[in-house]
Amino acid sequence: MAHPHVPDPGSPVLSARGLTRSFGAVQAAADVSIDVQQGERLCLIGSNGAGKTTFVNMVTGYLKPTSGRIHLAGEDVTHRSPREITRRGVARSFQIPQLCLHMTVLENILTALHCSGAHAHFLRAARDAGSLARCHELLSSFGLAAHAQRPARELPGGVRKLLDIAIALTGHPRLLLLDEPTSGVSAQEKFGTMDTVVRAIETHQDRSPVTVVFVEHDMDIVRRYATRVAAFYNGRVIADGACDKVLGDADVRKYVTGSARSREGAQA
Numbered sequence: 001m002a003h004p005h006v007p008d009p010g011s012p013v014l015s016a017r018g019l020t021r022s023f024g025a026v027q028a029a030a031d032v033s034i035d036v037q038q039g040e041r042l043c044l045i046g047s048n049g050a051g052k053t054t055f056v057n058m059v060t061g062y063l064k065p066t067s068g069r070i071h072l073a074g075e076d077v078t079h080r081s082p083r084e085i086t087r088r089g090v091a092r093s094f095q096i097p098q099l100c101l102h103m104t105v106l107e108n109i110l111t112a113l114h115c116s117g118a119h120a121h122f123l124r125a126a127r128d129a130g131s132l133a134r135c136h137e138l139l140s141s142f143g144l145a146a147h148a149q150r151p152a153r154e155l156p157g158g159v160r161k162l163l164d165i166a167i168a169l170t171g172h173p174r175l176l177l178l179d180e181p182t183s184g185v186s187a188q189e190k191f192g193t194m195d196t197v198v199r200a201i202e203t204h205q206d207r208s209p210v211t212v213v214f215v216e217h218d219m220d221i222v223r224r225y226a227t228r229v230a231a232f233y234n235g236r237v238i239a240d241g242a243c244d245k246v247l248g249d250a251d252v253r254k255y256v257t258g259s260a261r262s263r264e265g266a267q268a
């Protein structure tokens, strides 16, 4: 059944206000507030353990914040389950791709289509020409058509990442969260991978642009693909704004990029 909330076009796609979350003595999120507008490509940066994945997990409902609120297009989803949040147009990929390794690439994506609610039954989805066509279109946009009949376990790491992101797009998300889309991808392939991802997202969006939040450690990728950057340190957002401004910020250079005397400093 469709949920009764009508998205408010004036509201941010995502609004997180005052999120906190602890694990024992570790404060993984300490008063995190971030708004994301439609069509933005927001990159979350921060050293290991800074709280980026915790933020993604709270937005997608996998973790409940101890305090604070999360709104999607104006609707309070703070206490919604991951499935309910998915139904509201939020999808994600993972640091470690969540694939059924014994299944083929095509079966993985058909299963995702089935789980996204577009089809009540896997076999029906598999027999439905429209579903198959959409799966093949997605595979082709991600350069995965030649792999369609291969078991996922045979795929190299970078290709698994692409399949995981293709799967996230099956449900026509409004908000896509990508956790380290280029981790495990070689330096030679990283720009090609991101170009493919960005192009595929643009190809498969409906009437309005998909909003993307991605976690990334590689500053070359951040500079090239982010329209905005939020820097995390010790569970807090210490800078949020335009890429140049955030990467040039003294605290970000000291605590996040460790580049106080390197490229940003030289260009400043």
Ligand SMILES: Nc1ncnc2c1ncn2[C@@H]1O[C@H](COP(=O)(O)OP(=O)(O)OP(=O)(O)O)[C@@H](O)[C@H]1O
Pocket: 023, 026, 027, 028, 046, 047, 048, 049, 050, 051, 052, 053, 054, 055, 232
């Ligand atoms: N389920 C959990 N149980 C206990 N501690 C956790 C859990 N999840 C995260 N933490 C801790 O919370 C802090 C933030 O972790 P988080 O995974 O959000 O960091 P991150 O910025 O995504 O790091 P990375 O770049 O290494 O993925 C870390 O100290 C981490 O050890």
